[in-house]
Amino acid sequence: MNLLSLLLLPLLTAVVLLPLKKEVVIKGIALTGSAFQLFLTLFLYSTYRSERNNGNLQQFLFQEQYNWFPSFGISFHTGVDGISIAMLLLTSFVALAGILVSWNIQKMTKEFYLLLLLLSAGAYGFFISLNLIVLFFFLEIAVIPKYLLIIIWGSGKNVYSANKLAILLIGASALIFVGLTGLYFSLPPAVRSFDLITLSQLQIPSELQRWTFPLLFTGFGIFSALFPFHTWVPDGHSSAPTAGSMFLAGISMKLGGYGCLRIATYLLPDGAKEYANIILILATIAILYGAFATMLQEDLKYINAYSSISHCGFVLLGIGMLTKAAMSGAVMQMVSHGLMTALFFAVIGMIYERTHTRMVSEMGGLMKVTPFITTTFILAGLCSLGLPGLSGFVAEMKIFSGSWQNTGWMHRTLTILSCASIVITAVYILRAIGQTVMGPLKDASYRSFKDASWNEKTAALLLISGILAIGIAPYWLQELIEPGVEVMRLKMGIN
Amino acid sequence: MITDFLIQFRSETALTVLILLLLLLKITREVKNETLLQWMQLLLCGVLLLIASGPFEGHLFGSMFIATPLITLEKLILATGFLLICMLHHEWLKAHEHLIEFLILSLSSLLGMFLFISSGHLILLYLSVELITIPIAAMVNFDLEKRRSSEAAMKMILSSAFASGVLLFGLSLIYGTTGTLQLNELPAALQAQPLQIAAFLLVISAFAFKLSVVPFHLWTADVYEGAPVAVAAFLSVLSKGAVTFMLITLLYKVFYPLEAVGYPLLQILSILTVLIGNLFALRQKNLKRFLAFSSIAQMGFILASLSSYTVAGAAASVYFIIIYLFSNLTAFGIVQIVNTQNGKEHLESYRGFYKNNKFLSWALALSLFSLAGIPPTAGFFGKYFLLIAAAAREQYVFVILLALNLMISLYYYLNIIRLVFTKSPEEMETVRISQPAKLALWIGIAGTLLLGFAGNLLEHIQSIMN
Numbered sequence: 001m002n003l004l005s006l007l008l009l010p011l012l013t014a015v016v017l018l019p020l021k022k023e024v025v026i027k028g029i030a031l032t033g034s035a036f037q038l039f040l041t042l043f044l045y046s047t048y049r050s051e052r053n054n055g056n057l058q059q060f061l062f063q064e065q066y067n068w069f070p071s072f073g074i075s076f077h078t079g080v081d082g083i084s085i086a087m088l089l090l091t092s093f094v095a096l097a098g099i100l101v102s103w104n105i106q107k108m109t110k111e112f113y114l115l116l117l118l119l120s121a122g123a124y125g126f127f128i129s130l131n132l133i134v135l136f137f138f139l140e141i142a143v144i145p146k147y148l149l150i151i152i153w154g155s156g157k158n159v160y161s162a163n164k165l166a167i168l169l170i171g172a173s174a175l176i177f178v179g180l181t182g183l184y185f186s187l188p189p190a191v192r193s194f195d196l197i198t199l200s201q202l203q204i205p206s207e208l209q210r211w212t213f214p215l216l217f218t219g220f221g222i223f224s225a226l227f228p229f230h231t232w233v234p235d236g237h238s239s240a241p242t243a244g245s246m247f248l249a250g251i252s253m254k255l256g257g258y259g260c261l262r263i264a265t266y267l268l269p270d271g272a273k274e275y276a277n278i279i280l281i282l283a284t285i286a287i288l289y290g291a292f293a294t295m296l297q298e299d300l301k302y303i304n305a306y307s308s309i310s311h312c313g314f315v316l317l318g319i320g321m322l323t324k325a326a327m328s329g330a331v332m333q334m335v336s337h338g339l340m341t342a343l344f345f346a347v348i349g350m351i352y353e354r355t356h357t358r359m360v361s362e363m364g365g366l367m368k369v370t371p372f373i374t375t376t377f378i379l380a381g382l383c384s385l386g387l388p389g390l391s392g393f394v395a396e397m398k399i400f401s402g403s404w405q406n407t408g409w410m411h412r413t414l415t416i417l418s419c420a421s422i423v424i425t426a427v428y429i430l431r432a433i434g435q436t437v438m439g440p441l442k443d444a445s446y447r448s449f450k451d452a453s454w455n456e457k458t459a460a461l462l463l464i465s466g467i468l469a470i471g472i473a474p475y476w477l478q479e480l481i482e483p484g485v486e487v488m489r490l491k492m493g494i495n
Numbered sequence: 496m497i498t499d500f501l502i503q504f505r506s507e508t509a510l511t512v513l514i515l516l517l518l519l520l521k522i523t524r525e526v527k528n529e530t531l532l533q534w535m536q537l538l539l540c541g542v543l544l545l546i547a548s549g550p551f552e553g554h555l556f557g558s559m560f561i562a563t564p565l566i567t568l569e570k571l572i573l574a575t576g577f578l579l580i581c582m583l584h585h586e587w588l589k590a591h592e593h594l595i596e597f598l599i600l601s602l603s604s605l606l607g608m609f610l611f612i613s614s615g616h617l618i619l620l621y622l623s624v625e626l627i628t629i630p631i632a633a634m635v636n637f638d639l640e641k642r643r644s645s646e647a648a649m650k651m652i653l654s655s656a657f658a659s660g661v662l663l664f665g666l667s668l669i670y671g672t673t674g675t676l677q678l679n680e681l682p683a684a685l686q687a688q689p690l691q692i693a694a695f696l697l698v699i700s701a702f703a704f705k706l707s708v709v710p711f712h713l714w715t716a717d718v719y720e721g722a723p724v725a726v727a728a729f730l731s732v733l734s735k736g737a738v739t740f741m742l743i744t745l746l747y748k749v750f751y752p753l754e755a756v757g758y759p760l761l762q763i764l765s766i767l768t769v770l771i772g773n774l775f776a777l778r779q780k781n782l783k784r785f786l787a788f789s790s791i792a793q794m795g796f797i798l799a800s801l802s803s804y805t806v807a808g809a810a811a812s813v814y815f816i817i818i819y820l821f822s823n824l825t826a827f828g829i830v831q832i833v834n835t836q837n838g839k840e841h842l843e844s845y846r847g848f849y850k851n852n853k854f855l856s857w858a859l860a861l862s863l864f865s866l867a868g869i870p871p872t873a874g875f876f877g878k879y880f881l882l883i884a885a886a887a888r889e890q891y892v893f894v895i896l897l898a899l900n901l902m903i904s905l906y907y908y909l910n911i912i913r914l915v916f917t918k919s920p921e922e923m924e925t926v927r928i929s930q931p932a933k934l935a936l937w938i939g940i941a942g943t944l945l946l947g948f949a950g951n952l953l954e955h956i957q958s959i960m961n
Contacts, residue, residue: 069876069950071807071957072883133879141870147909152916159913163906170905174898177879181886181894 001047003062003078003128006088009037010095010121014114023109030113034096034120041085041092045480048085052483059487060130060197068134073184073194077130081487082480083331084127087258090338091127093466094250095120098243100459101346104353105153105241112153115145116243123251132180132194132263139223139255140173146236146248153241161235168232172222176259179215183208183267199267200491206270213271217264217279223256225312227286234293237305242349245301249308250342254334257315261330261488265319269492272322277410279320284414286313291424295431300348300358303432304341307384310421311337311392317418318399321411322492326402328485329395332477336383336391336470343463344380347373350456351436354449360435364442369449374437376452376460381429383467386422391470396422398478503553503562506546506570507613510606513538514599521595528594532585535598536931539578546571550959554615558677561615564959569612569740569813576733576820577605582935583828584725586835589929597637600630601729608737612744617666617676620741624662624705627734628655634729635722647721654714658704665697678749685752695753698745699760705738706794707787708764709771716775719787724834727783728827731790736816739797743809746801754804758888761802765885766896768795773903782830782840785907786823789866792904793819799897800881808884810957811877817952818877821942822865828936829859836926842911847919852926856915858936865943867908868901873947880953 013033020026044062051061060079068074080088098116105112118141125138143166150162183199184192186208193199222229233253237245265272290310297303311333318330350373351366352358367374383390386397403415441447452460470477501508520526550564580601581588588594607626614620632655636648670676672691673684685691700711707715719727746757772792779785797815800808832855834840849856865874878901886894928936946952 067950068948069880069953071810071954072880074950137870137875140875143869144864148912148916151913159917162913163909166909167902167906171899171902174895174901177882177898178886178891178895181883182889182891184883185886185889 001044001062002064003044003080004064006037006040006044006124006128007121009033009040010117010124014117014121017110017114017117020110026110026113027103030099030117031096033117034092034099037120038092038096041088044080045085045089048080048082063130072133073192074133075131075195076134077195077197078128079130079197080128081484082482083258083262083484086331086335086477086480087127087254088124090254090335090466091120091123091251093462094246094338094342095123097342097346097459097462098246098250100455100462101246101349102241102243103453103455108152112149112241112243115149116247119145119149119247120251123255126255127258130196132196132199135196135259135263136173136176136180139176139259140170142252142255143169146240146244146252149244149247150236150240153244154239155241156239157235158239161232161239165232165236168222168229172219172229174219175215175222176219179212179219182212182215186212196263196267204268204270209268209271210274213264213268213275216268217260217271217275220256220259220264221316224253224260224315225256225286225309226316227282227289227309227313230286230290230309233309234302234305237308237345238299238301242345242352245305245345245349246342249305249345250338253308253312254338257312257319257330257334260316261319261327266488266491269488273492276320276322279316280411280414283313283317283320284418286310287317287418287421288424291421291428294428295424297428298359298361300351300360300432300436301345303360303428304344304348307425307428308337308341310425311341311384314396314399314418317414318402321399321403321406323402323405324482324485324489325405326399327488328478328481329398329400329402331481331485332391332398332470332474333395335477336395336467339463339466339470340380340383340392343376343460343467344384346456346459346463347377347380350452351377355446360432362442363436364439365437365446366449367437368441369446370451372452372457372460376464377437378433379464379467381433383471385426385429389468389471391467391474394470394474499553500555502551503555504560505548506542506574507606507609509542509545510602510609513542514602514606517595517599517602521599528589528591531594531598532581532588532931536578536581539574539581543571543574543578546574558679559616559619560610560613562613565813565956566613568956568959569737570609572817572820573605573608573733573736576736576824577601579820579824579828579935579938580725580728580733582931583824583939584728584831585929585931587723587725587831590835591637593637593639597634600634604630604634604729605733608733611737612740614741615678617669617678621659621663621666624659627737628659631726631730631734634726635718637726638721638723641721643721644723645721647718650714650721651718654704658701658711661697661704662701665694665701668694668697678744681749682752685750687753687755692753692756695750695756696760698750699757702738702742702745703764706735706742706798707791708794708798709768709791712768712771712791715791716779716784716787720781720784724783724827724831724840727786728824728831731786731827732820732823735790735794736820739794739812739816743801743812746804747809751804758802758804761798762890762893765795765798765802766893768792768798769897769900770795773900773907777903777907780842782842782845782911785842785911786826786830789904789907790823792900793823793866795900796878796881796897799885799893803884803887805884805887806957806960807887808881810953810960811880811884813956814953815877815881818865818873818943818946821939821946822862822872822874825858825862825936825939825943826866828932828939829855829862832928832932833923833926837923839923842914844923845911846914846917847922848915850918850922851924854936855926855928858940859915860912861940861943863908863912867905869905871947872943873945874943876947
C-alpha cells in the first residue's frame with residue numbers, strides 16, 4: 001500500500017471543502033473524509049499484519065522514496081513500522097472523533113474543518129516520514145492550525161495561550177533543527193544524510209551524541225510537556241475549542257513522544273544512556289508535579305490538561321528507563337493517553353455546551369439528566385486513574401514492570417515515587433467525578449438538558465472502543481509495538 | 496560581434512527601447528493610464544520571455560559586461576518581480592497623474608539592476624549603482640501631495656549619496672592596490688594587504704547600506720513609511736534582490752581571497768541585523784514600517800547563509816530571494832490595495848479584517864507565514880536552507896542564535912495574523928481588488944505555496960552556480 005495516500009486523503013478533503021458554501025455539505029465531506037481515513041489506517045494495519053505474517057522482516061514496510069532537495073540530502077522517504085502504525089491508528093481515531101464532536105460549531109465552519117484536516121495531515125505526514133527534515137517539516141506544519149484554532153475559536157485568555165504555545169513550540173523546533181543540522185555536518189561528508197535508516201546504520205561518535213542528544217530530546221520533549229517546559233500545555237489546552245484540545249492532547253503531544261523515541265533515543269543510543277538519569281528525574285517531577293497541580297484545579301479543562309502533563313511524564317519515564325517493557329509501555333501510554341484524553345476533552349466539551357461552565361464547584365448531579373455523557377465521563381476518569389480493563393492500566397503497568405527491571409537505587413526511588421502518583425490521580429479524578437456527576441442537581445435549569453446527540457455518541461463510542469480494545473486485549477498492540485522497540489534495544493547493545 | 500551584442504544584451508536593449516518609447520509617448524500624445532498599463536504589462540511579459548529565451552554565456556565590451564546562466568536567471572527573477580509590482584499596484588498606478596514618468600524611472604532603475612548584476616568591471620558596477628538609486632529616490636517622492644514622501648526622498652538621496660561615496664572610495668583603494676578594475680583579474684591580485692582589507696570593508700559597507708544591514712539600516716524605516724507602497728515594495732524586494740545577487744558574485748568570485756576577514760564580518764553583521772531588525776519590528780504600529788524592519792531581519796538570514804562561503808549557501812540565498820519575492824510582494828500588494836481604498840496602513844486597522852475580506856486575509860496570512868518560515872509555505876524551506884547553509888561551518892552557537900530569532904519573528908508575524916482573524920466592533924469594509932491585482936495575488940500565493948516543492952529549482956541554481 002502506498003503510504004502517501006494517508007497524507008493525500010486529508011489534503012484532498014480540504015481542497016474539496018474550499019469552494020463549498022453549504023454548512024451541511026462541508027461537515028458531511030469532512031466527516032466522510034476522516035471516516036475513510038480511519039478505514040485506510042485500519043487497512044494499513046491489516047496489510048501490515050499480513051506482511052509480517054508472511055515473514056517480511058524488514059524494519060520499515062511500504063517504503064517509497066521521492067526526490068525533493070537532493071543537494072541537502074532531503075528526499076520524501078516514507079515507511080512504517082509497528083510503532084508508527086500504532087500512532088497512525090491513534091491519529092485517525094482522534095481525528096474522526098474530533099470532527100464528530102465539533103458538529104455544532106457556530107462560526108466559520110469551513111475554516112474550522114480545514115484547519116482540523118490540515119492538523120491531522122501534519123500528524124499523518126510526521127508518522128510516515130523517514131527523512132528527518134521532512135519529519136521536521138510536518139512537525140512544524142501543525143503550528144498554523146493550532147494557533148488559528150485557539151485564536152479564532154478559543155475561549156478565556158486565548159491570545160496569551162496561543163502565543164505561548166506557538167512560541168514555545170517554535171523554540172522547541174529550533175532546538176530540534178540545530179540538533180539535526182549538527183548531526184548532519186559533524187559527520188564526514190561522505191556519509192552525511194538526513195535519512196533515518198541510513199543514520200541508524202552509522203556508528204555515530206559518542207562525542208557527537210553527547211551534545212546532539214540533549215538538543216533533540218529537549219526539543220521533542222517540549223512537544224510532550226517535558227518539565228520545566230510544560231507551561232504551554234495547561235493554557236493551550238484549556239483555551240482551545242473542544243476539537244482543538246482533543247487534537248492537541250491526543251495527537252500533537254504524541255509527536256513529541258514519538259520524536260524522543262524514534263529520533264533522539266534510537267539514533268543516539270549513547271546519548272540516551274548518558275542522559276537517562278536526567279530524563280528520569282525530569283519525568284518523575286512532571287508526573288508528581290502534574291498530579292499535585294491537578295488537585296488544585298477547579299476548571300475541568302485545566303484538570304485534564306495538568307493530568308496530561310502527569311500522564312505524558314510516564315511516556316518520558318518509560319523511554320528513560322531504557323528497558324524493553326518500559327519503552328513499549330511508553331508507546332502504549334502514548335496511544336492510551338491519546339484516546340483517553342481525547343475522550344475526556346470531548347466529554348468536557350459536551351458538558352460545557354449544556355452547563356456553560358467548566359467549574360467543578362458549579363456542577364452536580366449530572367448523572368440524573370445526562371446518563372450517557374456522565375457514564376462516558378466516568379469511564380474516561382477510570383481509564384485515567386488506571387483501572388484494570390481499560391487502556392491506562394495496561395500502559396502504566398507495562399511501564400512500571402519495565403522500570404522495576406532496573407536495579408539501581410535511583411531507579412527504584414523514582415519508580416516508587418511515580419507509582420505513588422497513581423494514588424493522587426485517583427484522588428483528583430474521583431473528586432471531580434463525585435462533584436460533577438453525583439449528588440443533588442445543582443440547578444433546576446439542568447433538568448432541561450438533553451443527553452448526547454448522535455454525533456457525540458458516535459465520537460464517544462469510537463474512542464471508548466479503542467480504550468477497551470487495548471484494555472481488554474492488549475496483546476495486539478503489544479505485538480505491534482514490540483518488534484520496533486526490540487530494534488532500538490538491539491542498537492543500544494543492551495540485552 | 497553584433498549578434499553577440501543582440502543576444503547577450505537583449506534584455507537591456509529591450510528595456511532601453513521601452514524607456515525611449517515611453518519618453519516619445521510622453522511628448523507626443525495623451526494616453527489613458529489604463530491602456531498604458533495594459534500595454535506595459537503585456538510588453539513586460541515580452542521582456543520576460545526574451546530573457547527566458549535562453550541562457551547564453553559570454554561577455555561584451557572587453558569583459559565589462561558578463562552574461563552567464565545564473566545572471567540570466569537573476570534577471571528573470573527581477574523582471575518577474577517588476578511585472579508583479581505593476582500588476583499588484585495597478586489601482587494606485589492607474590490613478591497617478593504622472594504614470595509615464597513613474598514607469599520611466601522604475602524601468603531605468605530595473606535597467607540599472609540588470610547592468611549591475613552583469614557587470615564585470617568596477618566602473619560599470621559603480622555606474623549601475625547610481626542608475627539604480629537615483630531613479631528610486633525620485634520614485635520615493637511620488638506621493639506628490641504628502642510631505643513625508645518628500646522627506647523620505649531626501650533621506651534616501653542623502654544616504655545613498657553617502658553610500659556611493661563609500662563605495663567609490665573602496666573601489667579606488669582596490670584600484671590603487673591591485674592596478675586593475677576587471678573583476679576577473681582581481682582575485683589573483685588580492686593578497687589580504689591591510690589596504691585591500693580596508694577597501695573590502697568599504698565595499699561591504701556600501702552594500703550593507705543598500706541591503707539595510709545593521710548598523711547601516713537607519714534610513715530604511717523612514718523611507719519605507721514615507722514612500723508610496725509600490726516604491727517600498729520595489730525597494731524591499733527588487734533592489735535588495737539585485738544587491739544580494741551582486742554581493743554573491745563579489746564574495747564568491749572576487750573577494751574570496753579575503754575569506755578570513757569576510758567570514759567573521761558577515762557573521763557579526765548577520766546576527767546584529769537579525770536581532771535588531773526583529774526587536775524593532777516587534778514595536779511597530781505602522782504596517783509599512785513593520786515590513787521594513789522585518790525585511791531587515793530577512794536580510795540578516797541571507798548574510799548568515801552567505802557567511803558560510805559555500806556554494807550551497809549562495810544557492811540557498813538565491814532560492815530564498817525567489818520565495819521572498821513572491822511572499823513579500825504579496826504582503827506589500829495587500830497593503831497597497833487596502834491603502835488605495837481607504838488610506839489605512841496601521842496594524843490596528845486590520846483588526847477584524849477577515850470578516851469582509853476572506854481572500855485578502857488568507858493571502859496575507861500565507862505570505863506572512865511564509866516570511867516567518869512556517870510550513871507548508873515555501874518560506875520554511877527558504878529560511879531553513881539558509882540556516883542549514885549557515886551551519887556548514889559548524890558554528891552552532893551562531894545557528895542557535897539565528898534559530899531563536901525565528902521565535903521572535905514568529906511572534907510579530909502571528910500578531911498581525913491574530914488581528915486579522917479576531918473580531919472587532921469596527922470591521923473594515925470589503926476592499927475591491929482590480930483584476931490584474933487579483934491575478935498577481937494568485938501568482939504570489941501559488942509561488943508561496945508551490946516553490947517549496949520545487950526541489951529541482953534549487954538543484955538547478957546550484958548547478959549553474961559553478
